[in-house]
Amino acid sequence: MIPEIKQLADEYVSHIRLEKNYSSYTVSEYEKDLQDFLLFLQEEQIGQLDDVDYGVARLYVTRLYNRSYARTSISRKISAIRSFFTFISTRYGIEDQAFRLLYHPRKEERLPAFFYQQELEKLFDVTMGEDFRSLRDRALLELLYATGIRVGELVEIEVQDVDHYLGIVKVMGKGRKERFVPFGSFAEDALQDYINSSRPMLMKQKKHSSLFVNLRGDPLTDRGVRYILDDLMEKAALHTTITPHMIRHTFATHLLGAGADLRSVQELLGHSHLSSTQVYTHITNEHLRQTYLQTHPRA
Known part of the structure; x- marks a missing residue:
């Protein structure tokens, strides 16, 4: 039996913290990205991860652009959600192709800010x-x-x-x-x-x-x-x-x-x-x- 979406998200966060040994900052950012995606699913009344297809993934990314997220932030969110789907696909056999098919947005050519x-x-x-x-x-x-x-x-x-x-x-x-x-x-x-x-x-x-x-x-x-x-x-x-x-x-x-x-x-x-x-x-x-x-x- 496949757990509820919230439980799957909690399992994934524990996985990257304890098994993958991601830094506390990376875990925190991935957790925020995942929560943002789950809120989107709730707003779209999508209750099962099996219902997330390429069209849903494209809609989510379009929402991010409409909210004026930087391309680097969008790219990170795609990576976080893609990693989440890979995890649940391996553990529960849930289809994980939706976000695999997405291209990462090209990075903006912005030079890093520094102090004189x-x-x-x-x-x-x-x-x-x-x-x-x-x-x-x-x-x-x-x-x-x-x-x-x-x-x-x-x-x-x-x-x-x-x-x-x-x-x-x-x-x-x-x-x-x-x-x-x-x-x-x-x-x-x-x-x-x-x-x-x-x-x-x-x-x-x-x-x-x-x-x-x-x-x-x-x-x-x-x-x-x-x-x-x-x-x-x-x-x-x-x-x-x-x-x-x-x-x-x-x-x-x-x-x-x-x-x-x-x-x-x-x-x-x-x-x-x-x-x-x-x-x-x-x-x-x-x-x-x-x-x-x-x-x-x-x-």
């Missing part, structure tokens, strides 16, 4: 206090910029993952791939101040090994990091929208702009394919072009 050096310095300046919160925020920002790691990777770091002697941190990347990323003296000083002074006081009586904690002493979440960065942006009076990935984009852009080779940056970022890293060369090339146009007498 002077903007980044303003962010660091607002973390210069000596209170527990400022020490934590400075360590968090320094580590993000020093390593270019993803926020999902940051919140999974434990205290013992930081090697202060070698100046490296162990990171669990996408697909649970482990890598070691170096960091410099600024991040080391900030981490030492945070670990020795701030973290014990924020932890209170809590017992866990997560490196970064919130003001209640619990492990910091992806959402918590976003809140911290938004708060820093407001304090720095920077008139732009920040995403945690902007720090990662800035890391890669600044390295390439200073002459780092593409392969090394790929390794540091944990990209499986060089093409994922090459987008940052477009940023540096465009920045050089704009500098030329603004400064050359005959440009």
Whole structure:
């Protein structure tokens, strides 16, 4: 007997969390995508997954376009639902061709947003206090910029993952791939101040090994990091929208702009394919072009 749709969705989420070992961020995003799709089925009065055919899949994607979702978001939603149908097809024999037949929308040619050096310095300046919160925020920002790691990777770091002697941190990347990323003296000083002074006081009586904690002493979440960065942006009076990935984009852009080779940056970022890293060369090339146009007498 095939369970109800809601139960199937719960089984799938447990599967990618416990068996596939997807990161907490990926699980959260896939779960949201699945809930959005189930709400669509409810609105269309489709009560059985066997009734989801190619026409239904096309209608759903059309709704997403009408709601002005970015192509990257639509592509991710298709992947999430396609993965869900593959799971239930394997486990219960439900037809899974509807979303397999869909093409992923072509990605928009948008260059990643990044901070210029002077903007980044303003962010660091607002973390210069000596209170527990400022020490934590400075360590968090320094580590993000020093390593270019993803926020999902940051919140999974434990205290013992930081090697202060070698100046490296162990990171669990996408697909649970482990890598070691170096960091410099600024991040080391900030981490030492945070670990020795701030973290014990924020932890209170809590017992866990997560490196970064919130003001209640619990492990910091992806959402918590976003809140911290938004708060820093407001304090720095920077008139732009920040995403945690902007720090990662800035890391890669600044390295390439200073002459780092593409392969090394790929390794540091944990990209499986060089093409994922090459987008940052477009940023540096465009920045050089704009500098030329603004400064050359005959440009």
